[in-house]
């Protein structure tokens with residue numbers, strides 16, 4: 001047999017071993033600490049090695065045990081950042097997508113994958129009340145925000161041909177994710193042309209301040225280009241006032257992009273909180289967050305079907321399509337930054353249909369309920385206090401009498417629950433975020449118990 005070829009027997013061992021490892025990992029999740037016991041030297045010792053001339057065969061798969069033991073588990077007691085829980089049907093979809101190894105550039109190279117991605121994108125759009133929007137899947141919210149702002153720039157102040165002559169200005173709240181500023185830097189708009197608009201007491205963009213800053217920029221001869229509203233800020237889940245922002249965007253003739261990487265998919269469960277989302281010219285989502293999909297799975301949606309091609313079309317001879325049927329001439333690479341693209345849609349195709357729409361809506365509602373439960377439990381504790389409103393599923397709180405940074409470190413070391421942090425009005429906050437289909441009420445109750453136990457271990 002030639003090198004790299006595998007016998008049917010070897011393939012069977014490979015797939016059976018991988019399946020057994022996955023089963024064992026998933027069934028062992030409840031017994032794992034919320035964060036592994038590990039260190040830089042430990043992981044360097046385990047995973048720094050030369051590439052050997054001779055192959056190790058299937059025994060190398062047993063490295064999975066060490067790798068899993070030094071990985072942050074996708075278990076029920078992980079509440080840091082905005083990290084989805086990695087739904088198993090989606091994981092099986094990712095495996096089978098790699099088996100098929102489709103390059104989802106265009107219909108000709110992936111005749112099944114292209115319509116599947118277009119279907120899945122249309123489901124996501126409909127799920128958040130933006131039925132009819134076009135779009136594509138990408139690596140995550142940062143990539144989707146970059147593409148959304150590229151659509152904005154090329155529609156409002158085209159620069160693809162000539163380069164940026166006049167950069168335009170972008171408006172985001174002080175609570176916006178850093179990927180917006182990064183996108184402005186990459187697109188030649190410049191960080192200094194991003195205006196950080198103050199927020200109200202609930203961390204939502206102050207639209208009065210937005211109008212004033214836009215007016216000041218116009219007086220000084222600048223060109224407002226886009227307003228980026230956040231639908232679910234990373235720290236507290238704040239949703240900017242979308243209808244008011246949409247009115248201002250329309251009146252000022254600027255692009256409205258919504259960064260919904262954390263929150264927008266909750267519109268599936270609580271659409272009333274997301275009124276005005278369907279006014280967005282473009283919208284970012286992260287299915288690897290609040291749709292529980294394995295990483296990576298971002299999505300950009302946009303209203304005007306031609307906007308994607310306007311920003312990204314760049315045809316070369318060797319990719320010229322020979323077909324005439326509209327389904328067969330469709331190319332994702334004409335509407336995205338990427339050319340070679342993996343078959344991200346397959347995990348969604350399997351996972352979303354395996355469980356059905358109701359199951360996802362219910363899981364999101366449970367996350368929201370868990371956030372309310374934690375808020376109540378924190379309020380019942382005289383030593384703890386809530387630091388911010390809880391419009392979605394992120395809860396920011398603190399211990400009134402301890403060094404909260406030390407408390408967080410101590411809590412993580414205990415291994416019971418994993419929390420992250422945020423800064424709220426200059427104060428260090430403990431932050432728990434629920435985008436986890438595995439979490440149960442007991443896990444939520446454990447957060448308070450663990451924080452109090454960690455506090456008892458700290459001085460004064």
Ligand SMILES: *Cc1c(COP(=O)(O)O)cnc(C)c1O
Nearest residue numbers: 082140141142143177234261262
């Ligand atoms: C997570 C997040 C992002 C970035 O998304 P990635 O998938 O990590 O690139 C952007 N904006 C918000 C509000 C987020 O929560």
